[in-house]
Amino acid sequence: MATNQSLFERAQITTPGGVNSPVRAFRSVGGTPRFISKAKGAYIWDVEGKQYIDCIGSWGPMILGHAHPEVVKAVQVAAENSFSYGAPTEAEILMAEKITQLVPSIEQVRLVSSGTEATMSALRLARGFTGRDLIVKFEGCYHGHADSLLVKAGSGLLTFAEESEDIDLSKNAPSSGGVPQDVIKHTLVLPFNDLAALEHAFAQFGPEIAALIVEPIAGNMNLVQMTPEFIAAMRSLTTQHGALLIYDEVMTGFRVALGGAQSLHGITPDLTCLGKVMGGGMPMAAFGGRRDIMQKLAPIGNVYQAGTLSGNPLAVAAGLTTLNLVSREGFYTELSNNISKLLKGLEQLAKEAGHDFSTDHVGGMFGIYFAKEKPQSLEDITKSDMEKFKRFFHAMLDEGVYLAPSAYEAGFLSIEHNDSVIEKMLVAAKVAFSKI
Ligand code: PMP
Numbered sequence: 015m016a017t018n019q020s021l022f023e024r025a026q027i028t029t030p031g032g033v034n035s036p037v038r039a040f041r042s043v044g045g046t047p048r049f050i051s052k053a054k055g056a057y058i059w060d061v062e063g064k065q066y067i068d069c070i071g072s073w074g075p076m077i078l079g080h081a082h083p084e085v086v087k088a089v090q091v092a093a094e095n096s097f098s099y100g101a102p103t104e105a106e107i108l109m110a111e112k113i114t115q116l117v118p119s120i121e122q123v124r125l126v127s128s129g130t131e132a133t134m135s136a137l138r139l140a141r142g143f144t145g146r147d148l149i150v151k152f153e154g155c156y157h158g159h160a161d162s163l164l165v166k167a168g169s170g171l172l173t174f175a176e177e178s179e180d181i182d183l184s185k186n187a188p189s190s191g192g193v194p195q196d197v198i199k200h201t202l203v204l205p206f207n208d209l210a211a212l213e214h215a216f217a218q219f220g221p222e223i224a225a226l227i228v229e230p231i232a233g234n235m236n237l238v239q240m241t242p243e244f245i246a247a248m249r250s251l252t253t254q255h256g257a258l259l260i261y262d263e264v265m266t267g268f269r270v271a272l273g274g275a276q277s278l279h280g281i282t283p284d285l286t287c288l289g290k291v292m293g294g295g296m297p298m299a300a301f302g303g304r305r306d307i308m309q310k311l312a313p314i315g316n317v318y319q320a321g322t323l324s325g326n327p328l329a330v331a332a333g334l335t336t337l338n339l340v341s342r343e344g345f346y347t348e349l350s351n352n353i354s355k356l357l358k359g360l361e362q363l364a365k366e367a368g369h370d371f372s373t374d375h376v377g378g379m380f381g382i383y384f385a386k387e388k389p390q391s392l393e394d395i396t397k398s399d400m401e402k403f404k405r406f407f408h409a410m411l412d413e414g415v416y417l418a419p420s421a422y423e424a425g426f427l428s429i430e431h432n433d434s435v436i437e438k439m440l441v442a443a444k445v446a447f448s449k450i
Contacts, residue, residue, distance in 0.1 A: 015061075015062070016049070016061050017061070017062055018046045018047065018048050018049050018060055018061060018062060019046050021049040021061060022046050022047060022049070025049075032047070033047065037418075037419065037420055037423065038419075040419045042404075042419065042420040042421070042422070043403075043404045043407045043408065043419045043420065044404065044408075045408060045411075047419075048060040048061075048064075048066070048411075048416070049061045051063075052081075053068060053076075053080035053081065054079075054080050054081050055079040055080060055081075055428070055430035056068060056079055056080075056427075056428060056430040056431045056432075056435045057080070058080065058416060064414070065414060066411070066414050066415060066416035067414060067415045067416065067431070067435055067438060067439055067442075068080070068416050068428075069415065069416055069417050069418065069425045069426065069427060069439075070416060070417075070418050070425070070426060071426040071427070071428055072290075072295055073265075073290065073418075073423075073426070074233075074265050074269055074291060074379070074426050075290040075291055075294060075295040076294075076295055076426075076428055077268070077269060077291050077336070077340060077349070077378055077426075077428050077429065078294070078336060078339055078340070078428060078429055078430070079428040079429060079430030079431075080295075080428075080430075082294075082335075082336075082339070084335055084339060085294050085295075085332050085335045085336055085339075088331040088332060088334070088335040089296070089328050089331050089332050091331065092105075092327045092328050092330075092331035093328055095327070096327075097326070097327065097328055098322075098323060098326055098327065098328075099327065100322060102325070103325070103327055103330070105327060105330045105331065105334065106125060106325040106330055108330075108334055109125065109325070109330050109333060109334050109337075110122075110123050110125075112334060112337050112338070113288065113292070113300060113302065114302070116268070116272055116273060116337065116341070117267070117273055117274055117276070117277075117286060117288075117302075118273070118282075119261075119276060119282045119283055119284075119286060119303060119304075120286055120302035120303055121302070121303065121304060121305040121308065122302055122303075122305050122308035122309070123288075123300050123301070123302030123308075124300060124301060124302060124308070124311060124319065124324075125298060125299075125300050125324050125325040125330070126298075126299050126300060126301065126319075126321055126324050127297045127298060127299065127321055127323050127324060127326070128158070128289065128297060128299050129157075129158050129262075129264035129287065129289035129290070129299045130157075130158030130159055130160060131158075131299060131321065132158070132264060132287040132288065132289055132299040132300060132301040133157040133158045133160065133163065133227065133260075133262055133264070133287050133301070134158065134160035134163075135301055135319045136225075136227070136260050136285045136287050136301040136303075137149055137160070137162065137163075137224075137225060137227065137260070138317055138318075138319065139285065139301070139307060139308075139310060139311060139317050139319070140224045140225035140258045140260060140284075140285065140307075141224045141225070142310050142315070142316065142317035143224075143258065143307050143310050143317070144224045144225070144256065144257065144258065146221075146222055146223060146224035146257070147200045147222065147224060148200055148201075148202060148219055148222045148223045148224055149162060149163075149200060149201050149202065149223075149224060149225055149226075149227060150201075150202045150203075150204060150215060150223055150225070150226040150227070150257075151163060151165075151201060151202070151203055151204075151226075151227050151228070152203070152204055152205065152206040152228055152229075152232075153166075153167065153203055153204065153205050153206055153391070153392045154206050154232055154234065154235035154238065154391065154392030154395070155206065155227075155228060155229040155232055155234060155235075155262070156229070156234035157227055157229070157262050157264075157287075158264075159190070161193045161194070161197045161198070162197050162198060162200060162201050163201070163227075164188055164189045164190040164193050164198075165186050165187070165188055165189055165193070165198040165201045165203055166186065166187045166188070166189045166203060167185075167186065167202075167203035167204070180218060181202065181214075181215065181218055181219075183199045183200075183201075183202060184199060186198045186199060186201065186203065202215055202219060202223075205391060205392075205393075206232060206235075206238065206240070206390075206391045206392060207238075207240050207241060207244050207390050207391055208244075208391070209241075209243060209244055209247055212244070212247055212248065212251065213247070213251070216251045216254075216255055220251075220254075220255035220257075221255065221256070223252075223255060223257040224257060224258065225252075225257055225258040225259070225260050225284075225285075226248060226251075226252050226257060226258075226259055226260065227260040227262055228240075228248060228259075228260070228261065228262060229262050229265065229266070230245075230261050230262075230263065230266055230274075230275035230276065230279060230281075231265075231266050231270055231275050231376050231379070233265040233266065233379055233423070233424035234265075234422065234423070234424075235389075235392045235395050235422050236381045236382075236383060236389065236395050236398075236421060236422055236423065236424060237374050237375070237376070237379060237380060237381025237424040237425075238381070238389050238390065238391065238392075238394075238395065239374065239376070241390075245279050245281060248281075249281055249282075249283075252284075258284040258285055258307070259281075259283045259284050259285075260283060260284065260285045260286070260287065261274070261275065261276050261281070261283035261285075261286045261287070262286075262287045263275055263276070263286050263287060263288055264287050264288060264289035264290055264299060265289075265290055265379070265424070266376075266379065267286070267287075267288040267289070267290070267291060267292060268288075268290075268291035268292055268336075268337065268340055269290065269291050269377060269378050269379050269426070270346075270376040270377035270378065270379055271346055271376075271377050272340065272341060272345070272346060274286070274288075275376070278376070283303065284303050284304050284307060285301060285302070285303035285304070285307060286301065286302060286303055287299070287300070287301045288300045288301070288302075291336060291337075291340070292333050292336070292337065293329050293332060293333045293336075294329075294332035294333045294335065294336030295332060296326070296328060296329035296332040296333065297323070297326070297329060298326065298329035298330070298332075298333050345429065346377050346378070348429065349377060349378040349427070349428075349429055350375070350376075350377050350378070352427065352429075352431055352432065352433070352436060353375045353377075353378065353380050353427055353431075354375065355433070355436050356380075356427070356431075356436045356439060356440070357373040357374075357375055357380060357382075359436070359439075359440040359443070360373060360440070360443055361373055363440065363443050363444050363447050364447055366447075367447035367448055369384065369402070369447060369450075370384060370385055370386045370399070371383070371384055371385075372385055372386065372387060372388050373388075374388050378426060378427055378428070378429075379424050379425070379426055380424065380425045380426075380427070381424055381425070382417075382425065383395070383398045383421075384398050384399035384400075384402040384403050384406070384421075385397065385398035385399065395421070395422065398421060400421050402450055403421040404421075405449070405450040406446055406447070406450050407419060409445065409446035409449045409450055410442055410443065410446045412446075413441075413442035413443075413445050413446055414438075414442060415438075415439055415442045415443070415446075
């Protein structure tokens with residue numbers, strides 16, 4: 015029988031690092047990644063036949079639980095009629111109508127195949143629409159792996175607000191090999207939740223800024239929420255300076271609430287990026303927003319964007335069925351209440367075991383931190399007890415609970431994580447907290 019270890023060794027011969035997306039390799043927690051054979055509801059199984067409660071849900075999409083019978087059926091029906099046509103279908107209209115109905119700031123939408131494509135295309139569109147080059151993003155927010163987004167702020171940027179120095183974009187550093195300096199000089203990276211820094215940046219660069227892109231509830235540095243003042247300032251400063259506000263809701267869309275984080279913030283972004291839940295686990299994502307901006311896209315406008323598999327019939331079938339199912343009354347309240355129960359239980363157990371520990375959640379997305387207080391920024395996350403997190407991750411894995419293998423990632427539960435599943439998670443956590 016194949017083991018996780020034997021497959022990991024074999025995979026590394028033909029695949030760099032043995033995985034097709036880096037975080038899967040368990041680099042930040044150490045140990046052997048689990049090779050998965052199947053999943054159903056709240057559970058996932060590895061090739062050795064061990065069952066785990068899945069707290070990743072494919073990094074967000076599986077909000078209904080794995081292999082939901084109605085979603086599986088919809089995909090099977092679509093597959094009978096072939097996998098792809100490269101021509102428009104009625105189902106794509108239904109999908110666009112559903113998205114525009116659930117997220118009112120989206121007047122028009124274009125379907126793509128990954129979150130990276132969605133953000134990359136939204137930024138190109140923002141630049142094409144405004145005729146400007148500069149993009150503002152925040153530290154700790156991940157928006158996919160387009161060149162212009164793989165950038166770290168130059169040293170000194172974190173403190174410039176107090177010193178009121180000019181920001182020097184030539185000091186930016188790429189956060190990946192293969193990214194030209196010429197590309198990242200158009201990206202301004204600011205500290206998350208830092209109002210003074212945001213105001214400073216717009217004062218210096220206002221007329222050059224095409225767009226500000228943000229994860230409205232950051233989920234790529236564990237889970238970090240913004241203050242209401244910061245949210246309001248993003249909207250007013252972009253409007254005032256003629257820049258577009260892009261909500262990257264690839265993770266939060268249909269995950270934190272039916273209308274996304276923007277419905278919770280009471281904010282109308284100019285453009286929104288979607289992914290994950292909207293594809294129900296199939297490769298699909300989207301970007302959309304104000305009609306006048308979307309009208310700049312090819313074939314009617316001069317901003318080019320395209321995709322051989324965009325609006326793929328199988329992905330649309332999975333996504334549309336998922337969106338219909340999460341639209342039922344009370345779905346998000348139930349999901350959120352279940353996560354609250356879990357987090358309250360974890361906090362209690364951590365306290366009994368004497369650990370500094372805190373939690374946060376919005377809808378179906380949560381964060382756990384080995385720190386006394388909820389974090390406000392990437393810096394706060396970095397200061398949490400990473401070594402303890404690693405030990406907790408492995409102790410939980412041993413007990414059959416599969417957490418995200420990094421303290422920099424949020425967790426995701428599904429509607430199938432009901433009381434009895436949560437009870438099992440707490441039993442596992444009691445053991446894990448005592449071991450670490
Ligand atoms: N934006 C956000 C907020 C994300 O969380 C992700 C992926 N985790 C992306 C964009 C990129 O999506 P994908 O991995 O589908 O390219």
